[in-house]
Amino acid sequence: xxxxxxxxxxxxxxxxxxxxxxxxxxxxxxxxxxxxxxxxxxxxxxxxxxxxxxxxxxxxxxxxxxxxxxxxxxxxxxxxxxxxxxxxxxxxxxxxxxxxxxxxxxxxxxxxxxxxxxxxxxxxxxxxxxxxxxxxxxxxxxxxxxxxxxxxxxxxxxxxxxxxxxxxxxxxxxxxxxxxxxxxxxxxxxxxxxxxxxxxxxxxxxxxxxxxxxxxxxxxxxxxxxxxxxxxxxxxxxxxxxxxxxxxxxxxxxxxxxxxxxxxxxxxxxxxxxxxxxxxxxxxxxxxxxxxxxxxxxxxxxxxxxxxxxxxxxxxxxxxxxxxxxxxxxxxxxxxxxxxxxxxxxxxxxxxxxxxxxxxxxxxxxxxxxxxxxxxxxxxxxxxxxxxxxxxxxxxxxxxxxxxxxxxxxxxxxxxxxxxxxxxxxxxxxxxxxxxxxxxxxxxxxxxxxxxxxxxxxxxxxxxxxxxxxxxxxxxxxxxxxxxxxxxxxxxxxxxxxxxxxxxxxxxxx
RNA sequence: GAUUCCGUAGCUCAGCCGGUAGAGCAAUACACUUUUAAUGUAUGGGUCCUGGGUUCGAAUCCCAGCGGGAUCACCA
Numbered sequence: 001x002x003x004x005x006x007x008x009x010x011x012x013x014x015x016x017x018x019x020x021x022x023x024x025x026x027x028x029x030x031x032x033x034x035x036x037x038x039x040x041x042x043x044x045x046x047x048x049x050x051x052x053x054x055x056x057x058x059x060x061x062x063x064x065x066x067x068x069x070x071x072x073x074x075x076x077x078x079x080x081x082x083x084x085x086x087x088x089x090x091x092x093x094x095x096x097x098x099x100x101x102x103x104x105x106x107x108x109x110x111x112x113x114x115x116x117x118x119x120x121x122x123x124x125x126x127x128x129x130x131x132x133x134x135x136x137x138x139x140x141x142x143x144x145x146x147x148x149x150x151x152x153x154x155x156x157x158x159x160x161x162x163x164x165x166x167x168x169x170x171x172x173x174x175x176x177x178x179x180x181x182x183x184x185x186x187x188x189x190x191x192x193x194x195x196x197x198x199x200x201x202x203x204x205x206x207x208x209x210x211x212x213x214x215x216x217x218x219x220x221x222x223x224x225x226x227x228x229x230x231x232x233x234x235x236x237x238x239x240x241x242x243x244x245x246x247x248x249x250x251x252x253x254x255x256x257x258x259x260x261x262x263x264x265x266x267x268x269x270x271x272x273x274x275x276x277x278x279x280x281x282x283x284x285x286x287x288x289x290x291x292x293x294x295x296x297x298x299x300x301x302x303x304x305x306x307x308x309x310x311x312x313x314x315x316x317x318x319x320x321x322x323x324x325x326x327x328x329x330x331x332x333x334x335x336x337x338x339x340x341x342x343x344x345x346x347x348x349x350x351x352x353x354x355x356x357x358x359x360x361x362x363x364x365x366x367x368x369x370x371x372x373x374x375x376x377x378x379x380x381x382x383x384x385x386x387x388x389x390x391x392x393x394x395x396x397x398x399x400x401x402x403x404x405x406x407x408x409x410x411x412x413x414x415x416x417x418x419x420x421x422x423x424x425x426x427x428x429x430x431x432x433x434x435x436x437x438x439x440x441x442x443x444x445x446x447x448x449x450x451x452x453x454x455x456x457x458x459x460x461x462x463x464x465x466x467x468x469x470x471x472x473x474x475x476x477x478x479x480x481x482x483x484x485x486x487x488x489x490x491x492x493x494x495x496x497x498x499x500x501x502x503x504x505x506x507x508x509x510x
Numbered sequence: 511g512a513u514u515c516c517g518u519a520g521c522u523c524a525g526c527c528g529g530u531a532g533a534g535c536a537a538u539a540c541a542c543u544u545u546u547a548a549u550g551u552a553u554g555g556g557u558c559c560u561g562g563g564u565u566c567g568a569a570u571c572c573c574a575g576c577g578g579g580a581u582c583a584c585c586a
Contacts (some may be wrong), residue, residue: 005555006520007538074543089546116536131545152521153536155547163547164522164535170578171521226585271585272511279586364525365583457585476532482586496586506577 004323006150013113013144020104024146030121032076033062036081036088043126043134045159057406058126063088064144066181067118069155078135079152081120082181089135090122097141110141117147117181150200154182173503176395182367192311193487193499197264199242199310200284200481203303209260209286214243214249216266222465223247226269231277234407242268247404247478250287251433254476255468262286264483275423275495276485279504287478292432293416296391296477300420301328304391304444311490330420335380338394342384347376355379369454388421392502403443403459405431430479443505463476 017024017334044056046077059231065083072079076093094106104187106320114120150167165183166172172179180186201211219238221228223245242246246265252260270281288295308315308326333341345358357374359366365384366375376398395418396411405415416432430462434440444466448459487499 002557004520004537009537069546071545072543073545076544078545080546091545125534129545133546149518150536153547154521155535157547161547165523166523168517168578170517171580224586267586269585272583273581273586277585283586429586480586485586508577 010115010146010148010150011033012117013149017109019148020109022109022143023440024143024464026142026144030064030123030142030144031062032064032083035085036063036065036083037085038136039063039126039136040086040088040316043128044133045128053128055125055127060298060306061126061509062121062123062333063136064119065120066147067116067120070114070116077110078355079123084355089126089129089133090133090138091127091129092122092138096124096137096139105141115141115150116153117149117151118143118454119145119147137149151178152182154184154351156184169497170505173497174508175506176501189493189499190501192491195311196487196490199307201264203306204260204262204286207260207299208263209288211260212250212253212258212263214246214263214265218243220460220462222460222462223249224267225459227271227457229268229270245283245480246285246463247480250285250478251473251476252465252468254287254289255471255473258302259289259405259474260286264441268507271506276488276498276499278484278496281496282483284481284483287477289432289475289476291477292475293418293430294481296430297330297332297418298328300393300430300479301326301330301391301496302328304328307486307490312344317490317492319489320494322423324423324489325390330393332393332395332418334396334414335376335394335398336396338384338388339380340378347379355461367454369450371400371450371453373398373402374455377401385421385426386424389423391420391422392475393418393420400446402431403447404434404440406434406436407439422489425485426482428479428481429490430477433473433476433478435469435473437466437473440469441466466504 009249014024039061043058046054046056048054055282063083065081068080068082068087069363071077072080073094078089079090079092080087081090092106092110092487094103097110098106104258121142121144122136123136124136124139127135129135149206152164155163155167157163162184166179172183205211217231217233221241221244223243224247226244227243228244231242232238238452240406242492243265244265244267246263250261250263250322264286265283265285266280270279273279302327302409305315305328308317315325317324318327320423336346340346343362347355347358350358352372352375355372358379359375362379362382364378366378370378380394396414397410397417397419398404399405399407399413402415402417405417408414408416418430419426420428420430434443444459444461448460448461484499487496488496491499493499
C-alpha cells in the first residue's frame with residue numbers, strides 16, 4: 001500500500017499515542033449531553049453591575065465531534081470541533097486538562113499528536129470569549145478516534161468566502177463521506193430530501209394509506225417500458241429481474257382488498273446515465289381504490305403545495321433561474337392541445353402516416369417500429385415538453401403508449417392519464433387505472449406486437465396480473481412520482497447525482 | 511452510444527510554442543504563546559491518470575486505454 005508523507009506521519013503519531021498508554025479507538029460510550037447548535041443558540045449570560053459576566057446555563061456539557069481547526073498555544077489553545085449539526089469553538093487550557101505536574105496530555109497529545117479530522121470528546125462549561133464567541137471551556141478531553149488520512153481543509157471567512165473548497169466532482173461522489181464532512185451545505189441537500197420524503201409519507205398516512213413492500217426481484221419485470229437488469233437465482237436456477245416498477249404488485253394488493261397503498265420503490269433500469277438518470281432511482285407509487293385521475297390531480301397538487309410550504313414556508317421555490325409556484329391548482333392541458341399550442345398543428349385526427357409526415361416537417365427522427373402513440377409522444381417531447389416550467393398536468397395520452405390505463409370516458413383513442421411537468425421535466429405519471437381484464441389482455445397482446453416490430457421496451461405479458469384482475473379489480477387511480485427528480489426541484493440541484501448519496505460510478509480499477 | 515473538455519503534492523490550482531516540476535492551504539521543525547480563512551522562518555512531500563510512440567530529451571507533441579465533467583440522443 002502506498003502511503004503519502006502525511007499518512008505515514010499520522011501512523012507514527014498513532015503509535016506514539018499507543019505508547020503513551022492512550023487507546024486511540026476506545027470502546028466505552030462517550031456521554032454526549034448537547035449538540036453544538038443547542039449550545040450556540042441557547043447560551044445565555046448576564047452582565048452584573050460590577051461588569052463581570054455571569055453564566056446562566058450550560059455549566060456542564062459534553063460534546064463530541066471532529067477536530068477541524070486548531071490554534072495551539074503554549075498554555076492555552078483554541079480549536080473547533082464539528083459535530084453532526086455544526087461547529088463550535090473549544091478553549092483548552094493546559095492546567096485545566098492537566099491539573100497535576102504531568103503536562104503530557106496537553107503538551108504532547110493535544111498539541112502534537114492530534115490532527116484535523118480526529119474525533120474527540122470534551123467536557124466542560126460554556127462561556128463567551130472576549131471576542132464574543134460562544135465556546136466550551138474544556139476541563140476534560142478524550143481522544144475518541146484517530147484519523148489516518150488528512151481531510152481537505154476548507155476555510156470560510158466572515159464574509160462567507162470559501163477557500164480551498166473540495167470541489168472535484170468525481171472525488172466528491174466517490175468519497176461522499178469527505179464531501180459531507182468538509183463542504184458546507186451538502187448535508188442540507190440530503191436533509192431536505194429526507195424531509196420531503198417525510199412530508200409525503202405523513203401526508204399519505206394522514207389520508208389513510210398503508211405503506212407496503214413488494215418484490216424487488218421479479219420473474220417478469222412489469223409495470224413500465226424499460227430495459228431491466230437481469231440476474232440469476234442459483235437455487236431455483238431461474239432468471240430474475242430487478243424491478244423496473246412496482247405498479248403491478250401494488251394493484252394486486254388493491255385486488256386483495258386494500259383501498260390505498262403506497263411504496264417508495266427503488267427501481268432499476270439498464271439504460272443510459274446522465275445528469276437526470278441513475279441506474280437505480282426511487283419512485284413513489286400509490287394506488288387509491290374508487291378514485292379517478294381527476295381526483296389524483298387534486299391530490300397531487302395539494303401534496304406538492306404542502307411539500308413546498310413545509311420546506312420553504314412558501315409556495316414559490318427558486319429552481320435555477322426560475323421561480324416555480326407550487327400553489328394549487330396547477331394548469332391542466334391535454335397533450336394534443338399542448339402540441340397545438342406550441343406548434344399550431346392539430347394532430348388530433350391524424351393517422352400514423354400523417355404523424356410521420358408531421359415528424360418529418362418538424363425534423364424529428366422516427367423509427368419504423370414507432371406506433372401512433374409513440375409518434376405523438378415524440379412530437380410532444382420535441383416541441384412542447386421543455387416549455388412547461390410551471391407545474392402543469394399534461395392529460396389524455398394516446399392509448400397505444402399506455403397499456404395499463406383506462407380508456408378515456410369520452411375521447412376515443414385516448415386514455416385517462418396525466419403526466420405532471422415541472423421545469424420542463426416529467427415529475428409524475430398517473431392514470432385512471434385499467435381494470436377491465438379483457439381489455440388488459442388485449443393491450444398486453446398489442447405490446448407483444450410492438451415487441452415483434454422491434455420495440456425492445458414493450459411490456460411483457462404478466463399472466464398472474466391478468467388472473468388477479470379477472471378476480472375483480474375495483475376502479476382506482478394510481479401515480480408514480482420520480483422522487484429523485486422531485487428532490488432535485490426542491491433542493492435546486494440540476495444533477496441527480498447531487499441528490500443521491502452514492503451515485504453510480506465506474507470502478508476505480510485499483 | 512456520439513461530440514467535446516479535463517486528469518500535475520493530502521486539497522485547490524499554475525506550468526503545456528519540448529530542456530526531467532511550482533504556489534497557496536495542509537504537513538514537519540524551530541521561534542512566538544495567540545484566537546477566529548491566512549504569525550514568522552526553514553524543511554519535507556510528486557509513477558505530472560496508465561501504456562505505447564516521436565525525440566538527444568516528453569507533464570508538455572501523437573496514438574490507445576482508464577476515469578470524470580459538459581452537451582446531444584434514449585429513458586424516469
